[in-house]
Amino acid sequence: MLTNAILSGLTMGGMYALVAMGLTLQYGVSRIMNLAYGEFVIAASFVAFLLFTSGGLSPLVSLLIIVPAGFAVSYLVYGILLTPLVRRARSREALEADSILSTFGLLFIVQGLMLVFFGGNYTSYSYFNTPVQILGTTIAANRLVVLGFAVLFGAACYFFLMRTRTGVALRAVAVDPIAAGLVAVDVRWAAALAFALGGAIAVTGGVLVSMFLTFNANIGVVFTMKALIVVIMGGVGNVAGALAAGIILGLVESFVATFVDPGLTIAVTYAVFLAVLLVRPGGLFGTAK
Amino acid sequence: MKNSPAFVIGAGAILFAALAFVPFYVDGYGLALAIGIASYTILATAWALFSGPTRYISLATVAFFGVGAYTVAVLGEVLPWPLVMLVAAINGMLLALVVGLSTLRLAGIYFVIFTFGLTELIKQLVTWYEVKITRTVGRYVFLDIDQQTIYWQLLALAAILFLVGYLIGRSRLGFALRIIGGDETVARHVGIDTTHAKVALFVLSALFMTLTGAIMAPRWTYIDPAIAFNPQVSFQAVIMALLGGVQRLWGPVLGVIPMTLLFEYLNANFPNYFILILGIVFMLIVYLLPQGVAGAVSSLRAWSRRDGKSVEEAR
Numbered sequence: 001m002l003t004n005a006i007l008s009g010l011t012m013g014g015m016y017a018l019v020a021m022g023l024t025l026q027y028g029v030s031r032i033m034n035l036a037y038g039e040f041v042i043a044a045s046f047v048a049f050l051l052f053t054s055g056g057l058s059p060l061v062s063l064l065i066i067v068p069a070g071f072a073v074s075y076l077v078y079g080i081l082l083t084p085l086v087r088r089a090r091s092r093e094a095l096e097a098d099s100i101l102s103t104f105g106l107l108f109i110v111q112g113l114m115l116v117f118f119g120g121n122y123t124s125y126s127y128f129n130t131p132v133q134i135l136g137t138t139i140a141a142n143r144l145v146v147l148g149f150a151v152l153f154g155a156a157c158y159f160f161l162m163r164t165r166t167g168v169a170l171r172a173v174a175v176d177p178i179a180a181g182l183v184a185v186d187v188r189w190a191a192a193l194a195f196a197l198g199g200a201i202a203v204t205g206g207v208l209v210s211m212f213l214t215f216n217a218n219i220g221v222v223f224t225m226k227a228l229i230v231v232i233m234g235g236v237g238n239v240a241g242a243l244a245a246g247i248i249l250g251l252v253e254s255f256v257a258t259f260v261d262p263g264l265t266i267a268v269t270y271a272v273f274l275a276v277l278l279v280r281p282g283g284l285f286g287t288a289k
Numbered sequence: 290m291k292n293s294p295a296f297v298i299g300a301g302a303i304l305f306a307a308l309a310f311v312p313f314y315v316d317g318y319g320l321a322l323a324i325g326i327a328s329y330t331i332l333a334t335a336w337a338l339f340s341g342p343t344r345y346i347s348l349a350t351v352a353f354f355g356v357g358a359y360t361v362a363v364l365g366e367v368l369p370w371p372l373v374m375l376v377a378a379i380n381g382m383l384l385a386l387v388v389g390l391s392t393l394r395l396a397g398i399y400f401v402i403f404t405f406g407l408t409e410l411i412k413q414l415v416t417w418y419e420v421k422i423t424r425t426v427g428r429y430v431f432l433d434i435d436q437q438t439i440y441w442q443l444l445a446l447a448a449i450l451f452l453v454g455y456l457i458g459r460s461r462l463g464f465a466l467r468i469i470g471g472d473e474t475v476a477r478h479v480g481i482d483t484t485h486a487k488v489a490l491f492v493l494s495a496l497f498m499t500l501t502g503a504i505m506a507p508r509w510t511y512i513d514p515a516i517a518f519n520p521q522v523s524f525q526a527v528i529m530a531l532l533g534g535v536q537r538l539w540g541p542v543l544g545v546i547p548m549t550l551l552f553e554y555l556n557a558n559f560p561n562y563f564i565l566i567l568g569i570v571f572m573l574i575v576y577l578l579p580q581g582v583a584g585a586v587s588s589l590r591a592w593s594r595r596d597g598k599s600v601e602e603a604r
Contacts, residue, residue: 033398035405084576093397098575100346100401101531105571108524112565221520225406232399263417270410273403274391281395 003137005258006251011143011212013250014150015205019223020230020242021157022201028174028237029194031095032082035103037202038223039110044070044206045215046118052125059127059211060145066203074199078192081106086191107220114217124214146208153204154243157197161239170194174237222266229273235283245284297455305448312437320436324508326549327443328501331450332522333530333541335497338454339490341535342466345397349388349404350526352411353381353495355517357502359415362428362512370434374503381499382492384411389488412518419514427513434507442504450497454538457493462486524567525552532574534581543582 019041026034044066051057051065085102089095128142161167172180173190181187205223209215230249234241249272256268276284311323332350340347360377368376388407392400419426457463465486468476476483502517509516525548533544551570555563578585 033401081572088579096398097344097346098579101527101575102572104348104524104527105568105575108564108568108571110568112562112568115564116561221406221409225402225409228402228405232402261417261421263413263420266410266413267417270406277391277395277399277403281399 001137001258003135004139005254007134007137007139008143008258009251009254010247011147011150011250012254013247014147014154015209015246016226016230016250017243017246018150018154018201018208019205020227020234020246021154021239022198022205023224023227024198024231024234024237024239024242025170025194025201026198027231029170030078030082030191030198031092031177032078032099032191032195033096033103034195034198035100035224036106036110036220037103037198037227038220038225039107039114040070040074040199040202040220041206041209041223042215042217042220043110043114044203045210046114046123046217048207048210049123049125052127059207060149063204063207066207067200070203071196071200074202075192075196077106077199078195082195086188107224111217111220118217120217122214122216125210127211140212142211146212149204149208153201157201158239158243166193171237226269229269229276232273232281233276233284235285238283238285241283241285248284294455294459298452301448301451301455305444308444309441312440317436320440322549322553324436324440324443324505325553326545327440327447328505329526329529329545329549330542331443331447331497331501332526333533333545334447334450334454334538335494335501336526337530337533337535337541338450338457338497338538339487339494340530341540342463342470343487343490344470345393345400345487345491346527347404347491347494348401348523348527349407350498351518351520351522352404352408353384353498354502354505354522355408355411355415355514355519356381356384357499357504358506358509358512358517359502359514360499361432361503361506362430362517365430365432365506370432374500377499377503378496381495381502385492385495386488389491390484393487393491394484408518408520408523412514415518416514427511429511430506430509432507436508439504439508443501446497446500446504451538453493457490458538462489466490521564521567524571528567528571528574531571531581532578534583534585536580537583537587540581540583 019037023034023037026032026037047066047069048059048062051062052059055062081102082099085098086095089098128140128145130141131138132141132144134144161171169180169185170190170193172183172185173187173194177187180190209223226249230242230245233245233249234243249269252268252272253265257265312320315323332354336347336350339345357377357380360380361373364373364376388403392403416426457466465476465481465483468479468481469483469486473483506512529544529548530541531544532548533542534540548570552563552567555566559566574581580588
């Protein structure tokens with residue numbers, strides 16, 4: 001039971017870490033608080049489901065289609081919907097308030113589209129659902145695949161941000177957009193790129209989620225919420241912090257679900273969030289904000 | 290003369306007294322519409338009461354509304370009606386106090402995030418409690434309260450809300466909140482206890498939302514967590530307030546009336562596309578009318594007078 005709790009905690013934690021990394025890029029670099037983030041995750045789950053059931057495409061293959069599509073759609077969303085707000089905003093706070101309202105509307109548009117096309121029922125499909133014996137416990141193989149891919153994508157993003165020239169530019173904008181502009185970083189370009197990358201990570205998470213969870217058109221909010229909590233726990237814009245916080249959240253949830261009550265996982269998520277807000281509002285690993 | 294408190298309050302009292310006669314002139318459908326407009330007027334105005342001056346966007350309207358409704362579902366047949374309302378009010382205010390004290394001393398973004406998930410949290414906690422402890426999900430509300438009485442109760446609550454809102458606007462608290470909305474750092478430097486001011490107003494705004502939920506509860510004979518904590522209600526209240534304009538006390542009403550009629554029409558004719566259209570309407574308002582109808586009217590008036598100063602004031 002203990003190993004099982006740890007393994008499923010790590011899988012969920014890996015998912016949360018991955019999904020939160022996209023949001024921390026969007027919020028940290030582009031300064032867009034994207035409340036529709038979870039809807040993009042779930043929209044990708046539905047597309048993967050559609051490709052699997054009607055096209056017979058394995059979700060891992062459909063990643064090759066969905067991830068570039070997610071990047072492109074997010075780039076367009078930023079270019080068409082959010083650029084006017086960026087131009088209109090007089091301060092960072094004004095942009096945050098405007099982007100919250102705008103993406104709040106977007107949330108209902110994406111959710112409305114999903115309801116029109118797929119209805120409100122819970123959906124799932126069975127992919128690679130063979131039991132595997134590991135460390136004396138049984139786990140579905142797809143969960144291990146998901147964990148592997150989450151680690152792979154997470155590592156790739158981490159490497160990109162920490163070791164490449166573009167990644168450094170993005171992090172510079174996250175720290176101080178004005179100073180970044182002074183050292184010849186194109187801040188507009190960086191913001192659009194970060195938003196699109198965040199969207200690509202969101203849809204990756206969505207495809208992986210669809211492999212082992214049931215989902216419906218209304219649960220995007222939960223993913224947004226958990227991703228936001230992870231971002232704040234890890235410290236806004238802190239990629240390594242988001243990774244660690246995601247895994248902590250996944251483990252805590254899994255332990256509560258296994259040993260206390262599965263109905264209380266959201267309450268625990270909130271309790272963790274509240275504790276962080278009260279004790280370390282700058283994030284677990286953050287310095288003073 | 291036109292702006293003296295006695296005149297404004299007197300005119301308001303006459304208006305509300307006239308509105309009390311509405312049930313005698315309309316049929317059942319008209320009364321249902323009037324109840325919808327009255328309840329959303331309270332929700333949107335109470336939302337704007339806090340979010341307008343402080344610019345803190347609360348996404349948790351229905352969390353308080355649902356707490357009120359659920360209190361009635363649980364206690365409605367046990368306690369006399371005034372006592373039920375009192376318990377509902379206490380529940381809503383306690384919840385607002387906890388949320389406010391833990392988030393309002395931080396940057397606005399934490400408050401938004403917290404309220405964004407609050408509805409889901411309360412919904413799941415209520416569901417968990419009902420399944421585990423009372424072993425029922427869903428309750429029947431059999432109260433002998435007819436539609437007219439619900440309308441009158443809402444009207445009375447709305448009248449109190451407008452009176453309170455008007456008095457706050459003229460008080461030290463209202464002045465402090467406008468400074469906080471302008472610049473919080475400045476507010477702190479001139480000696481305003483910003484956290485206390487924000488929490489006080491948030492609790493007050495939540496009180497009205499909770500009571501609306503409590504009054505509306507007898508309209509449904511059956512309540513479960515999904516009905517009581519429907520996130521669309523929060524969304525609609527925000528849309529209406531933004532359309533009307535949040536910088537004036539009477540602004541949200543201008544958004545409530547057209548929106549209630551529009552939603553009624555959409556729900557009847559395009560139920561499957563309802564959420565989608567809701568989202569599109571919302572986006573249009575955010576992009577095209579950032580100051581709402583009230584703000585647009587004020588700027589238009591100022592523009593026609595060619596007086597640059599009052600444009601700034603209107604903002």
